[in-house]
Amino acid sequence: MGKCVTCGNDYDESFEVTTASGEHHVFDSIECAVAVIAPVCVNCGIRILGHGVQNEEHVFCCAHCAHAVGVTGVSDRVTSGS
Numbered sequence: 001m002g003k004c005v006t007c008g009n010d011y012d013e014s015f016e017v018t019t020a021s022g023e024h025h026v027f028d029s030i031e032c033a034v035a036v037i038a039p040v041c042v043n044c045g046i047r048i049l050g051h052g053v054q055n056e057e058h059v060f061c062c063a064h065c066a067h068a069v070g071v072t073g074v075s076d077r078v079t080s081g082s
Contacts (some may be wrong), residue, residue: 006032043068 002014004027011028018024019037029034038047042058043065053060053074060066063076 002026004028004032007033040059041065 001010001012002016003010006015006027009028010063014026014028016024016026017033017037022064022078025033025036027036034047034049038049039052039059040046041048041052041061043060046061048059048061050061052075053063053066055066055071055074058066058069058071060069060071060074063074
């Protein structure tokens with residue numbers, strides 16, 4: 001059993017997540033994990049659950065948000081040009 005770091009629930013089916021930076025967290029649900037470890041869009045502030053869009057410094061939920069703060073050269077979709 002592990003106690004969730006987000007809500008404090010002591011749950012028999014909790015799980016542990018180790019981030020790329022080596023931090024260890026115990027959660028009782030995906031919702032609690034998202035609240036702690038999902039990145040936040042620099043422009044709109046939502047939690048990013050997919051790949052998002054990145055430049056050298058920041059992560060955005062989509063190209064629209066990246067463009068809103070002046071990032072160029074990113075798109076949400078690659079077209080074939082046909």
